[in-house]
Amino acid sequence: MTHDETSTDAVLRKERFGALPERIRPEEMIETRPAIQHDPDRDTYDPDEFAVRYGL
Numbered sequence: 001m002t003h004d005e006t007s008t009d010a011v012l013r014k015e016r017f018g019a020l021p022e023r024i025r026p027e028e029m030i031e032t033r034p035a036i037q038h039d040p041d042r043d044t045y046d047p048d049e050f051a052v053r054y055g056l
Helices: 003-017 047-054
Strands: none
Touching: none
16 A cells, blocks of 8 residues: 555545534424324313212
């Protein structure tokens, strides 16, 4: 192996691995979304149904 081959390999290696990738902030790594879709019917309160279910 000659010096030119070694320096060429070093240059190619430096081009490929010479710099670290840009830093990613933790806020960019997290995606928040509800586990289930919002169901408005589920959140309604019906006092008659409550009374029937619990025998009031």
